[in-house]
Each structure stands twice: as C-alpha cells, then as structure tokens.
Amino acid sequence: MCLGFLIGLSTEWQRRYFYLVVTYACPGPNSVSRTFEASFARLQHTATGRFNPACTRHSGKWHEPFTGRKDQHPQNKPESRTLPG
Secondary structure: OOOOEEEEEEEEEEOOEEEEEEEEEOOOOOOOOOEEEEEEEEEEEOOOOOEEEEEEOOOOOEEOOOOOOOOOOHHHOOOOOOOOO
C-alpha cells in the first residue's frame, strides 16, 4: 500500500470545466508508479458567466452542492432595509 505525499498543485481546463489537480509521490519500492495525479475540485463555467463548484467524494464521483438551487449567491443580493429616523 502506498501512502503518498503531496508534491505539487496544478490546474487545467477541459471543455467547460476548470480542475484543481494535486500530484502525489509514492517513494516505496513496491509502488506501481512514482507519482500520480488526482483532481479534487472543479469549477463548471455556466452560460451566465458564473461557476458551479464541485468536489470529489470518497466514491470518486463529483458532488455539486449548488446545482439546482434557485439562489446560488445570496451574498451578492442587496438587502432592503429602512434606516431609522
């Protein structure tokens, strides 16, 4: 079993997706490969010019926490408040 350690961080575009990729080293004598890469986060560029974030789960599938939400960016909306006095 290889317990790799982090040696690099990179990014790459693939179609509408922007990936954050880490490179791990496996220095053991029985390692299949000395290094390997794994994508851990992705940003999907949408038609509205925004990005939908996603992360990989332990199952290897992508989890998109904001997909299907009507209001994805509540901090960008102005609040309507009346000033006292």
